[in-house]
Amino acid sequence: MGHVTEMAIDKSAHQKKFVGTISVEPSVNAQRLRREQQQHQLLDGQNTGELIQQIFDELNAQHSSTGRILERNGRALFKIADHPGTETPCHLMDKMINQKDNFTLKELKNQTDEEKQLFQLINEDKIEEAEELVRSGKVRVNSLDNSGMNALDHACFKGKEALVEFLLENGSDSDNRAHSDGYTSLMFAALAGNGRICQLLLDAGANAHAQNNIGKTASELAAFVGQHECVSIISNYISLSDVDSILHPQGADSAVIYPPELAKFIQRLTRTHAFHPVKLTFDASENAAVWRHVKKTVFTLDTLFEKQLRSKKPNEVLSLKLWVVLNTFRELTKFVDYRLKRSADGDNSGDGQPNLALQFAKKLLQDEPTHRIRYNEERFVRQTLAAFPYKQSMLWQTLGRNISNVSFGEPPSAFVLLCQTLLGARFVQTANFCRTCAVPSAKKRCKDCKTFYCSVECQRFDWGVHKKCCEAIKQRNLDQNCTATNFEELNIS
Numbered sequence: 205m206g207h208v209t210e211m212a213i214d215k216s217a218h219q220k221k222f223v224g225t226i227s228v229e230p231s232v233n234a235q236r237l238r239r240e241q242q243q244h245q246l247l248d249g250q251n252t253g254e255l256i257q258q259i260f261d262e263l264n265a266q267h268s269s270t271g272r273i274l275e276r277n278g279r280a281l282f283k284i285a286d287h288p289g290t291e292t293p294c295h296l297m298d299k300m301i302n303q304k305d306n307f308t309l310k311e312l313k314n315q316t317d318e319e320k321q322l323f324q325l326i327n328e329d330k331i332e333e334a335e336e337l338v339r340s341g342k343v344r345v346n347s348l349d350n351s352g353m354n355a356l357d358h359a360c361f362k363g364k365e366a367l368v369e370f371l372l373e374n375g376s377d378s379d380n381r382a383h384s385d386g387y388t389s390l391m392f393a394a395l396a397g398n399g400r401i402c403q404l405l406l407d408a409g410a411n412a413h414a415q416n417n418i419g420k421t422a423s424e425l426a427a428f429v430g431q432h433e434c435v436s437i438i439s440n441y442i443s444l445s446d447v448d449s450i451l452h453p454q455g456a457d458s459a460v461i462y463p464p465e466l467a468k469f470i471q472r473l474t475r476t477h478a479f480h481p482v483k484l485t486f487d488a489s490e491n492a493a494v495w496r497h498v499k500k501t502v503f504t505l506d507t508l509f510e511k512q513l514r515s516k517k518p519n520e521v522l523s524l525k526l527w528v529v530l531n532t533f534r535e536l537t538k539f540v541d542y543r544l545k546r547s548a549d550g551d552n553s554g555d556g557q558p559n560l561a562l563q564f565a566k567k568l569l570q571d572e573p574t575h576r577i578r579y580n581e582e583r584f585v586r587q588t589l590a591a592f593p594y595k596q597s598m599l600w601q602t603l604g605r606n607i608s609n610v611s612f613g614e615p616p617s618a619f620v621l622l623c624q625t626l627l628g629a630r631f632v633q634t635a636n637f638c639r640t641c642a643v644p645s646a647k648k649r650c651k652d653c654k655t656f657y658c659s660v661e662c663q664r665f666d667w668g669v670h671k672k673c674c675e676a677i678k679q680r681n682l683d684q685n686c687t688a689t690n691f692e693e694l695n696i697s
Contacts, residue, residue: 309382312348319347326358331367338374345376352382360392360401368393368401378408386416394426394434399645402437403475412438432631433644436477440522442508447471450504462500466493470504473529477627480619480642481532481584482565488536489561498537505530513594520599521626524592528622531588539564562665569640571669573676577617585618599625640666653678 315323322343325334334355337343346354356376359367372378378389390410393401402422406412415421426434447467452458469491473484488494494501509530512523540560568581586607592600603625607618616624619642624632635644639655640662648657653674657663663670 307344307346309348312344312346312354312382313350313352315347315349316343318342319344322347322355323349323358326355326362326364326367329362329364331364334367335370338371345371345374346380348380348382351384352380354380354382354389356380356389357383357387357392360389360398360405361396363393363396363398363401365398365400365404368404372404372408378405378410379414381414383416386414386418388414388416388422390414390422390438391416391425394422394431394438395429397426397429397431397434399433399437399477402434406438406441406475407444412441430630430634432628432634433477436627436631437475440475440477440525442471442474442522444468444471446508447474447504450507451500460500462497463493465491466497466501469494470501473533474505474508474526478641478643479525479528481528481581481588482568483641483643484529484532485536485561485565485568486641488533489558489565492558495540495557502530502534502537505533513597520597523594523597524599524603524622525626527592528585528588531591535584535588536561536564539567565665566668569666569669571673573673575613575673576615576680577613579613581619582612582617585622586612589618589622638662639670650674653681 318337322334322337325331325337338345338355345356348354354377356368356371356378357380359371380389388410390402390405390412391414393405412423413421416425420428421438423435423438426432426438444467447470451462451467451470469487473487505526509523509526512519512526540557543560543563544557568584569578570580571578589600589603589607594600603621606621606625610616610618610621620632623635623644631644636646636656637644638646638658640657643658643662646656646658648659648663649655650657650663650670655670655674655677657666
């Protein structure tokens with residue numbers, strides 16, 4: 205293991221290279237002092253690898269250090285090792301050696317034989333072999349082909365979710381701008397119609413507003429080719445940093461530090477295009493942190509909602525969606541609190557908050573064979589939309605007129621009309637909504653009435669109600685001469 209004192213480099217040049225790599229210290233003066241101390245330690249001969257590990261551990265311990273910040277600072281710190289006579293431990297270099305900031309664009313395009321093989325393996329769908337090659341450390345994951353695409357771009361275009369996640373975990377650049385026509389990984393994922401990959405890229409820091417050479421964003425490209433689910437995901441995305449800035453307005457110096465899983469839960473509630481009250485209830489029932497911080501969760505959701513119409517560029521679509529999320533969570537917590545008080549007064553059923561939340565979902569899903577839509581769900585959605593506070597919104601007024609033209613109890617339901625307003629009529633026509641949680645990509649079906657479900661769990665949860673309505677649903681479908689809900693299964697040419 206080499207030492208810094210053995211380096212044949214200019215001291216002042218080294219100082220310029222090192223200063224400025226730390227960016228998350230709470231105090232500017234403390235930050236400057238800490239930099240000077242670390243710089244002197246380095247120049248006095250401390251082992252480079254040990255110092256890098258020390259700094260990285262300090263960054264990791266700070267609450268405000270998101271994964272993006274750690275990666276950015278980590279890349280800068282590892283530049284310290286780019287000098288003669290210094291070895292850096294392999295376990296420190298594994299995730300950083302392939303970062304694009306360590307290479308020029310010309311160097312990234314100068315591919316080795318192994319890197320060319322990596323691209324070939326991805327194009328041939330040999331995912332396991334491609335991952336093994338990356339693990340071997342013989343390739344740079346951000347190397348570029350002749351068109352400026354990296355391995356992640358190819359994986360996104362091919363729609364390989366597992367490989368995309370693997371490459372992101374191993375330092376692949378989620379916002380590569382080297383493509384000859386200006387296309388990014390997010391654009392490739394949007395064109396491929398893979399919403400899950402779009403989510404992964406956005407979470408990794410992909411810029412949703414980046415434009416290609418003809419001035420089109422990923423969302424616009426997805427809309428052009430009819431990938432409406434991707435349009436919704438990209439347009440309605442809220443980053444983790446947006447949520448964390450509300451939970452911790454002073455960063456690490458905030459009076460209360462909330463657990464990271466709370467911020468992730470709130471982001472998951474707000475970023476998704478699956479916002480049915482039952483789906484939101486399922487998500488809440490699976491997260492223990494939210495029940496320990498109910499008031500802060502409501503406050504955060506409310507703040508995110510208010511920002512949408514009070515900003516310089518109002519977002520009516522996202523505002524309306526966040527209102528549904530906010531109101532659902534409020535009503536859910538009221539229901540749970542009421543049941544808990546009843547238990548305290550003598551009706552002690554022993555159910556915890558997650559189980560009580562599932563009871564709320566069962567209330568919404570109640571149905572009768574003679575009903576064409578679920579009455580409780582319809583009433584809840586209509587009341588939620590009626591309580592929307594910004595009555596001047598043109599989008600809300602249009603939705604209100606559409607709902608008022610449909611008699612209560614008749615299809616289409618208020619939720620379907622809401623989806624048409626927020627996601628587009630074409631999206632609703634081509635989506636297969638789960639009968640339980642309304643996830644739009646359901647693939648499982650009841651063998652008798654052909655109703656869609658997204659999972660066995662959703663079908664099991666709804667079975668108590670569905671078994672008495674199944675025959676009636678089947679008969680209605682036969683009467684309408686339509687046993688499917690999408691155009692492809694109708695064999696219309």
